[in-house]
Amino acid sequence: MELSGDDIVTQFLKDEGVEYVFGYPGGAVLHIYDALFRQDAVKHILVRHEQGATHAADGYARSTGKPGVVLVTSGPGATNAVTGIATAYMDSIPLVVLTGQVTSQFIGSDAFQEVDSVGITRPCVKHNFLVKDVKDLASTLKKAFYVATTGRPGPVVVDIPKDITDPNIKIPYEYPKSMELRSYNPVLEVIPTQIEKAVDALLSAKRPIIYSGGGSVLGNASEELRTFTRQLGYPITQTLMGLGAYPEPDPLNVGMLGMHGTYEANMAMHECDVLLAVGARFDDRVTGDVKQFCPNATIIHIDIDPASISKNVQVDIPLVGEVKHVLKELSKTVTATKRKPDEKALNSWWDKIKDWASKDCLRYDRNSALIKPQFVVEKLYEVTGGDAFVTSDVGQHQMFAAQFYKFNEPRRWINSGGLGTMGFGLPAAIGTQLGNPEQTVACVTGEASIQMCLQELSTALQYSTPIKVVNLNNRYMGMVRQWQEFFYESRYSQSYINALPDFMKLAEAYGHVGMRIDKPEDVEGALKEAFAMKDRLVFMDFITDQKENVYPMIAAGKGHHEMHERELA
Amino acid sequence: MQHIISLLMENESGALSRVAGLFSARGYNIESLTVAPTEDETLSRMTIVTSGSNEIIEQINKQLNKLIDVVKLVDITANGDHIERELMLIKVKADTNEKREEIKRQADIFHGQILDVTDTTYVIELIGEGSKLDAFIKAMDAADILETVRSGATGITRGETCLRL
Numbered sequence: 001m002e003l004s005g006d007d008i009v010t011q012f013l014k015d016e017g018v019e020y021v022f023g024y025p026g027g028a029v030l031h032i033y034d035a036l037f038r039q040d041a042v043k044h045i046l047v048r049h050e051q052g053a054t055h056a057a058d059g060y061a062r063s064t065g066k067p068g069v070v071l072v073t074s075g076p077g078a079t080n081a082v083t084g085i086a087t088a089y090m091d092s093i094p095l096v097v098l099t100g101q102v103t104s105q106f107i108g109s110d111a112f113q114e115v116d117s118v119g120i121t122r123p124c125v126k127h128n129f130l131v132k133d134v135k136d137l138a139s140t141l142k143k144a145f146y147v148a149t150t151g152r153p154g155p156v157v158v159d160i161p162k163d164i165t166d167p168n169i170k171i172p173y174e175y176p177k178s179m180e181l182r183s184y185n186p187v188l189e190v191i192p193t194q195i196e197k198a199v200d201a202l203l204s205a206k207r208p209i210i211y212s213g214g215g216s217v218l219g220n221a222s223e224e225l226r227t228f229t230r231q232l233g234y235p236i237t238q239t240l241m242g243l244g245a246y247p248e249p250d251p252l253n254v255g256m257l258g259m260h261g262t263y264e265a266n267m268a269m270h271e272c273d274v275l276l277a278v279g280a281r282f283d284d285r286v287t288g289d290v291k292q293f294c295p296n297a298t299i300i301h302i303d304i305d306p307a308s309i310s311k312n313v314q315v316d317i318p319l320v321g322e323v324k325h326v327l328k329e330l331s332k333t334v335t336a337t338k339r340k341p342d343e344k345a346l347n348s349w350w351d352k353i354k355d356w357a358s359k360d361c362l363r364y365d366r367n368s369a370l371i372k373p374q375f376v377v378e379k380l381y382e383v384t385g386g387d388a389f390v391t392s393d394v395g396q397h398q399m400f401a402a403q404f405y406k407f408n409e410p411r412r413w414i415n416s417g418g419l420g421t422m423g424f425g426l427p428a429a430i431g432t433q434l435g436n437p438e439q440t441v442a443c444v445t446g447e448a449s450i451q452m453c454l455q456e457l458s459t460a461l462q463y464s465t466p467i468k469v470v471n472l473n474n475r476y477m478g479m480v481r482q483w484q485e486f487f488y489e490s491r492y493s494q495s496y497i498n499a500l501p502d503f504m505k506l507a508e509a510y511g512h513v514g515m516r517i518d519k520p521e522d523v524e525g526a527l528k529e530a531f532a533m534k535d536r537l538v539f540m541d542f543i544t545d546q547k548e549n550v551y552p553m554i555a556a557g558k559g560h561h562e563m564h565e566r567e568l569a
Numbered sequence: 570m571q572h573i574i575s576l577l578m579e580n581e582s583g584a585l586s587r588v589a590g591l592f593s594a595r596g597y598n599i600e601s602l603t604v605a606p607t608e609d610e611t612l613s614r615m616t617i618v619t620s621g622s623n624e625i626i627e628q629i630n631k632q633l634n635k636l637i638d639v640v641k642l643v644d645i646t647a648n649g650d651h652i653e654r655e656l657m658l659i660k661v662k663a664d665t666n667e668k669r670e671e672i673k674r675q676a677d678i679f680h681g682q683i684l685d686v687t688d689t690t691y692v693i694e695l696i697g698e699g700s701k702l703d704a705f706i707k708a709m710d711a712a713d714i715l716e717t718v719r720s721g722a723t724g725i726t727r728g729e730t731c732l733r734l
Contacts, residue, residue, distance in 0.1 A: 118583060123594050127637040130583070147637060182734070183579055183640040307631035310624065 003173040005134045005165035006035035009098070012141045014041040015175035018069050020060060020434055021045070022053040026073025027113060028100025031165035045434065045463060048455035050077050052427040054084020055453065058093050059428030062414045063389055064435040065220065067094040067149050074100045075113030078159075079120065083421060085155045086124035090418025091241060092218055094153035096144045097121075101161040104132070117159045126154030134164050139176050146179040151186030152305040153218060186304060190321035190329055198276075198300045198317045199333045205274035205298075206345035207352075208234045211257065213286075214241030214417070215279015215303060215323050217410040221245065224327035225278060231331055232341055235353055237265035239280050241417040244407030249386070254353060258286040259554050260399045263361035263563060264353050266552070269294055270560040271352070277301040279323040282312040283418070284556075292559030302326045361552045361565060362403055370545040371520050373397060373472040376527075377404035380442060380470055383527040388440040389414065389432045393425035393449030396478035399550040401444040423452030426469065430456060433465035440468070440531065447473040447500055447541075457510040460537050468530050469539045471503060474546045482549045486564075507539030518543040571600070571620045573653060573724045575732050576633060576642040580606055580613045584638045588615065591636065597621065597629050601655075601721030612640065612734075616723045618699075643732045650727040657695045657702045660716040661709055664689040668713065679705045690715065698722075 003011060009032050013021065022045045025033045036044050047053040050072045057068025068088075072081050078099040088095045102111040118130050127147050129140050137160070144156040202208060216225050216238075222245045229236045229252055236246050237257040246253055255262030257269055269275070275297040280286070287293045290313055301308070301315040302323055309318040319326050364374045377400050380388075390405055391414040392398040398415055407413045414432055416424040429443040450471055460467060472478075480495040504514030513536050517526045523542065530538035551566035578584050585604055592599045600618040607614045619629060626644065634642050645651040663669045669691070676683060676693050679701065685692035695705055699722055706717065726732070 119586070122583075122587060122590055181637065184637050305635070307628065307635050309631075311628060314624070 001173050002170040004167045004170045005137055006031035006167050008134070008137050008173050009141070009160070009165060010035045010039050010042055011173060012138050012175065013069065014039070016141075016145055018042055019066075021069045021071050022047055022057040022060070022431065023071030024050050024053060024073070024077060026077050026100060028074035028102060028162045029071060029077075029098075031162065031167055032071065032098070032100070034167070035165075044071075045430075045459065047427065047459050049453065050080035051083050051423065052453050052456040052459065054081045054095065054097065055087065055421075055424050055427035056431035056434075056456070056459075057095055058084060058088045058424075059391060059414055059431030060435040061088075061093050061095060061431075062428070063411050063432040065411065066435070067096055067145060068431065070095060070097040072097070072099055073113065074102055074117065075115045077113075078115055078117040082120060082124065085121055085157065087416050087419045087421040087424060088155040089124045089126070091214060091416065092153050093155065094148040095155035096141075096148050097155060097157045099157060099159050101130070101159045103163045104161040105163070107161065117157065121157045124155070125157050128157035128159065130159045131161065131164050134166075134169060134171055137164060138173060139179075142176040142179045143181065146181070147184060151184075187306065187320050188304070188322045188325060190319050190326045192329075194317060194319050195326075195329045195333050198319055199330060199337060201274050201298050201300060201317060202232065202276060202330075203334065203337065203339045203341060206342060207272045207349045208232070208274045208276070208341075209268050209272040210234055210236040210276045210278060211239070211269065211280055212236060212242045212245055212278040213239040213280025216242055216245035219279055219304065219323035220410075221279065221324040221327055222410045224324050224331065228327050228331045231334060233346065234341070235268055235350070237261070237269065239283070239286055239417075240402055240415065242280065243402060243413045245410045247408045248406035249408070254357065256402055259288070259556075260403065260550050260552065262357070263359050263552055263565070264356035266554065266560040266563060267356045268353050272297050275299045278327070279303060281308050284312070287313060288554045288562075289557050289559045359565070363566060364548075368520070368545060371518065371523060371542055373400045373474070373542075373544045373548055374404050375520060376470060376472060376523055376542050376544070377401050377444065379524045379527055380444070381405045383524065383531055384440055384442065388412070388442045389436060391415065391425045391429040391432055391441070391443045393445040393452075394420045394422045395446050395449060396474075396482065396548070396550050397444050397446040397449070397472040399479075400472070422449040426450060426467070427453050427456045427459070429467040430460055430463070430465050433467055434463065441465070442468045442470055444470045444472065446478060447471055447475065447503070448477045448497060457507065457512060457537070461511045464535065465537065466533070466535050467537050469537070471539065471541045472544050473500070473503070473541050474544045474548065475500065476546060478548075479550070485549070486555070503539060503541040507537075512537040512539055514539045514541070516541045516543065570626075571618060572626050572644055572646040573651070573722060574617045574619065574630065574633065574642065574644050575724060576615050576617070577607070577612050577640045577732060577734070578615060578636075579638045579640060580611050581638060584613065585615075587636050587638055588617070588633065591632055592619075595628075595632065597625065601719075603721040603723055609734075614732075616721070618722050641732060641734065643726070645724050645726050648726055648730065651724050652727060653698050653722050653724040654696055655699050655702055655722045656720040657705070658684070658692060658718045659695065659706070659709070659714065660690055660692050662689065662713040662715055663691045672709070672713075675705070675708050679708075681705065
């Protein structure tokens, strides 16, 4: 088949099985947009800002497990996409981002809408490419998908100068079915002797804990994680990125750990003698002060990325490989040894954990005349049967959603954990809904975050994505306000938003349904009414308690045993 | 401790900036970096001199390995016996007979070669480990040194172990 570069892009995407491309046209990608117009296999989702395109593709990828694809123009198109690319990079999300570039001969001449996209994105991509010859186009695209989706996943940028997609230059095209790179060989299988060491340490444990992260979700290891945890009967805690890989309403689950984790999870981390980290990267929001992190523990770490091992915390037994595969091997080996966990020690360890849990660290004032954000999330959980895809933005509402929505399944909780990108939630919800058309999708957000990518309400109308926006509106940048209250003697510098729009009318102006809820007794009814509108985006503006804080909290740089707790009258 | 890391990478544009960017983005020390194509024109060989605690050096090795363009890597300092060589060209003031003799004598001791001579200057070429070049600079009168240029270290392991595909 003879094709020109523009058609090679669309034909390749079709051959690769790409369902959606999230993008925005512009000069350098006009050939490609013309090719998109001439076919109907690949559907294009027109966003309102390129940041929205990357977040939507990201939400699609997180919720489906398939790579998200983005198409933007050169210059500002590419720079607008950078925040979304960095967001995906920090959370290891597979994206392929095609950026247009000025015509090859103009590269380096400060041409109109020229920016060094490869240079700008280099620190926040798994890899990037500049296509220099149309003959390399198909193989480069294949490399991009291969690199993005294998090993530890991540975003890959392919920068395509306009002349490469010239419709007048045709070359033979054949879909490259497979790809090998001599310089890229992800380690998938763990070394057997390491498994034996790990099993010995795990079965000798008196106070064990399993700490599971985003790798269990991304590595589709949920089933293996459940089997192995239950086989041992050990307590399990999950990171913000890992929620749902192990079901949260479960007797072995002690809740999320870290800065806003549960008292029992953090105390169990602090006092454990054997820690099994599963696809987690010892992020500072999880570890707190690394010098005080799990001070008495033998640390076992499963990760597909060797560079994650001993990066922040020294690891005793590294298990490099695919999480799924490593957990299977561990499980098999435990069965084969016929050794059992130390039941007596385990019982007294569980007694201790239950004692910590009895503190009920997530308690809040249920008699408040104001709407408590926690209450809204609890009701959201009830109304959706715990079965929704929940995206979030960044801040207090994100923590409340993580603490109070109990995820049963992986890939249901979609948030920007690593980069902490405000504005992520709404476009991510659009991508999630497109990838899961029959499912319920809620976006838990705040009045500050939602305004960062608000324009995507228009995209949601165009593609009829019936997202339910749960806006926890406290008129403050809540997390900033909380830190200012705790660490800056309540000097609320620039964290109060004094001129908010009427979100109900705003939603209506965008063609959606708007609701405003300001009494606790109306919360459940409003949610039920909204979720009953199966084909409409409903924007619920919950006017919440302005001064509510997220508890428990470990201040930055403190140890797991140094939590602040809520004082209740 | 100082480490010399040798690596083979795809001879692609931008490969060098990926390595340089990694060091600046992660705050690693970089003392010198040299790069040139190899006999296999699809590969470049880079030598990086860096320093840090064992943990940092381990991370540097892993992060370099993680770069998609890096094909193979060896920390030749950690891998036992190796040879390290650096080239220096140094231009010194040689404007009196006394100085000219003294500098010539020093250059001979260090097995340096005088490559250029004028009425007032010498250009001396010196090859050796970095410490030898440092020693030669110390041996010169600081006021007489007009210019120095050093290639940065390159290195190779002794014996049969090789960095090749």
